[in-house]
Amino acid sequence: MVNLSKRITGVDELMDDFGLPASQLDPVLKGLGNLNAWFGGHQMLIKALQAFPVQAGDLISDWGCGGGDSLKAIAAWAQKQNLPLQLTGVDAAPAAIEFAKKETRAYPNINYLQADVLSDTWQENQFDIIISTLFTHHFEDEEWIQLIRQMYHSAKRGIIITDLHRHWLLYYALIAITTTIIPNKMMRYDAPLSVQRGFKKHELEHLLKRAGITHYKIKWKWAFRWEVIIYKS
Numbered sequence: 307m308v309n310l311s312k313r314i315t316g317v318d319e320l321m322d323d324f325g326l327p328a329s330q331l332d333p334v335l336k337g338l339g340n341l342n343a344w345f346g347g348h349q350m351l352i353k354a355l356q357a358f359p360v361q362a363g364d365l366i367s368d369w370g371c372g373g374g375d376s377l378k379a380i381a382a383w384a385q386k387q388n389l390p391l392q393l394t395g396v397d398a399a400p401a402a403i404e405f406a407k408k409e410t411r412a413y414p415n416i417n418y419l420q421a422d423v424l425s426d427t428w429q430e431n432q433f434d435i436i437i438s439t440l441f442t443h444h445f446e447d448e449e450w451i452q453l454i455r456q457m458y459h460s461a462k463r464g465i466i467i468t469d470l471h472r473h474w475l476l477y478y479a480l481i482a483i484t485t486t487i488i489p490n491k492m493m494r495y496d497a498p499l500s501v502q503r504g505f506k507k508h509e510l511e512h513l514l515k516r517a518g519i520t521h522y523k524i525k526w527k528w529a530f531r532w533e534v535i536i537y538k539s
Contacts, residue, residue: 310472313509314502315446320492322444324399330492331401335373337488338440339409345529347439347468348379354466354533355380358435362390367433369423369457370441371395374406374416381413391415394433398422424452431462438467440531443503447513454517458536465536468527470504476530477501505532 320326321334342348360366368377377393384391395418397403403420410416421427436457445453457465470476480497484490510524510532522536 308474308477308498308502310474310477310502313447313472313505314499317499317503319444319496319499319503321399321496326399326401328401328404331399332373332405333490334492334496335375335402335405337484337490337493339373339375340488341483342375342439343379345531346527347531348376350468350527350531350533351376351437351439351466352380352383354468354535355435355437358464358466358535360389360391360435363392364434364463365392365394365432366435366437367394367396367460369396369436369438369453370444371397371406371418372402372441374410374418376437376439377406377416378410378413381410381416384415385413393417394419396421396423424449424456428456428460430459432460434462436461436465438465438469440469440500442467442469443500443505450513451517454514454519454536458517458519458538461536461538464538465534467534467536468531469534470501471526471530471532472501472504472506473530476504507532510534 371377374395377395381393393416395406400420403418406418442450477498484493484497507524514522519536525533527533
């Protein structure tokens with residue numbers, strides 16, 4: 307049985323290499339988008355936006371947008387609701403940005419920025435709401451704190467984060483899925499490692515405290531995800 311008592315540190319996932327070519331990254335982004343849809347990640351995010359609540363004309367930015375699947379799901383939902391939104395995906399990997407553009411080309415209200423989320427280029431209150439899905443576990447604790455502070459600086463109204471609950475059942479389920487249902491060598495390596503880099507609730511609470519965040523709520527969501535909502539007002 308794998309030891310998940312502590313977050314694993316000092317080990318990168320293969321997809322953390324921003325220089326990966328499209329031939330290697332595209333199948334992984336497609337697979338991750340499918341997993342996010344299958345496990346209810348898109349609906350969870352939309353429900354969180356509804357509860358915020360999201361408003362007509364809001365500028366929403368997805369940090370660590372990957373293949374753009376979350377933005378695509380939000381855009382499709384907003385279109386059905388006749389809710390005008392401006393959506394901006396941010397990712398440091400050029401191949402991810404190009405893949406996301408192709409996947410979401412039917413939605414003119416989605417644009418993308420290739421940028422480092424930890425850079426000092428972000429403006430105060432630049433976006434109404436910042437979202438992040440299955441992304442923050444890529445950061446070591448000190449970087450995670452820096453990331454949250456940056457998000458807090460750049461979000462006018464608040465932040466919605468979903469990320470992995472470090473649990474043995476999810477760990478072995480992802481091994482099975484990436485071996486049989488979505489057989490991919492990179493995903494087979496990265497998926498269980500991402501669980502090892504995931505969180506327990508008390509760890510998130512401790513990190514948020516260190517980041518100076520006091521107005522927030524954390525909820526457990528299926529399948530083995532934490533939803534962290536941070537409010538600015």
